[in-house]
Amino acid sequence: MNIKAVTKYQINEYVKSVRIYYLVILLVCLFFGTLTIINSNSTFRTGGGLEGSTIIFLFILGLNSFKESFFMMLQNGTTRKSMFIGRLATIVGTGIVMALIDRFLVNIGGLLYNISDRFYIIGLHEMIFDTRAESLHIVIFNLEAILITMSVYITAMLGGYFITTAYYRMNKMLKIAVSISVPTSIFILLPILDSAVFKGKLSVSIGRFISYILGNRTGNPYILLLTCVVLMAVSVGLTWLLIRKAVEKK
């Protein structure tokens, strides 16, 4: 089995992007940090900004995780099964590492608040589940935050991975059809239906449902964890079905 080589290769693909990402984060922090120190009127405030941008970054990373690597793996005598398992290992690894890094950075931000209250940096977990920050021991809270952030990160990458694989498998017509129908139904059809038929109740219910599955409504992070697990399972299953029969094409 060459899963080891596959994983090594795919991690290598990610490392470069992740390095650049944190370099940008560092530069942004340095810029606003310096500005805050120099100018006594400005503040450095962010609530969940770091994790939010990491989620977007990882989703995009997921979107770039199929085609190039697929061809390289085919060239090197790798089965679809090995490349898929290798990819899952890479995604999980990246999710864990970045959750740890982000948690570390958030805690540094917390320390800065002790120096000056013009630095107000809090993590996503603190923001959404603010009651837990008060009721749990700081170590337990941080471990919980790592667990939840990690699963959100992994879900974001798997989502991107699934979408890019699905697009690869679609023919041109289907690609166009999906690219048009999905946004139109969400942003045009749904609002029209909502106002015309449901008198605005539909959007309220959807909002409530989303708030519930994100754990926001109940303040229970484990509902979010469950949501992530379900989404992960679905995208892993669907992506495997897509990759199993993927073939070379232009």
Place this chain on the structure above:
Amino acid sequence: MLINFNDERPIFIQIAEGIEDAILSGAFKEESQIPSITELSVNYRINPATALKGINLLVDEGIIYKKRGVGMFVTQGAVKLLKGKRKEQFFDNYVKNLIEEAIRLDISKEEVIKLLERGYE
């Protein structure tokens, strides 16, 4: 040695003949080593199996012998052997063709003999 791939005979025969020519001309002396299969095939860009086939032809005729682990050598007396063989083929390869062409061109027997004599002068 020269191999002409436009020649219509199989390449392994051409390889064998090329080596024969080299032996006759004295380029490969008796009891001296000849190029290996790899050298031959690499040099002429031919499949080693083809080169081997050509060499085996000469081994079977006793013109070349193999020393295990050392290489291939020209047999003592190979030149004499080859001259005998070539003489036998001389009629088929040259005389027959000469006469055929002479008949095609309406050159008489006497004229052919005269031409031969001229060639020797």
Place this chain on the structure above:
Amino acid sequence: MSIEINNISKNFGSTRALDGVSINFEENRIYGLLGRNGAGKTTLLNIITNRIFSDSGEVLVDGMHATENDKALSRIYMMGERNYYPENMKIKDVFRWTKEFYPDFDMEYANKLADIFELDLKKNVKSLSTGYNSIFKVIIALSVNTPYVLLDEPVLGLDANHRDIFYKLLIEKYSNSPATYVISTHLIEEVSNVIEDVIIIKKGKIIKNETREELMSVGYTVTGMASLVDEYTRGKEIIGTDSIGGLKSAYIIGEVIRNEVPEGLEITKMDLQKLFIQLTSA
């Protein structure tokens, strides 16, 4: 030890790309997979290496089913006409990763070949010319040390000098450490002396699968006055004819019986290229 291809068929939409193809690629032989453009050569190689899947039939590598089998696939290296390597990767990194996937890859030898071909290892894959795009893949194919090496149009874009170097290196490598090479090409003349076995594929079907010697001995050309040629060839298997004025050449499959050849007819051997053209023309 062989790659065994059993009754492979493949359709692309309504086009039948391969039609019940069965071949054995035996251990340590050099095969020429010859066919015109679109005959199905690349499709066949792509199926062997799992780049695409066949509709029916099976491929066995050393007795193992090749489909989705890491162990079977790791014994084959395929140099494709199309580039599968990441465009922004440097050649030296391509070598490095090849070593990860194929542990028997000989880095030292690859570097030596890069030197011979004057390939700049610091260049990106996408910055290479067509010729060098073939060259860097040829170098990998010659250094990878798998039991089976498939070369799809290996000399594409190479100049005469580089082509000569390639054939020389191929024979050298093959002599020093034999492996099975399958060379797919439509440039027959150049490979005809290198290959041992010839497989001719036409419209997805194998029409010839013989040693080169066998194939070359089955065909001959008879040339002469048209009427004489016609008379002589009556009842024989003619695969093609050419005429200039009253002179006619007929390409015949079968053995020549020299005594039967009438006065005024010229018999010549058919070279592989001619035979190929006659066999594969529509």
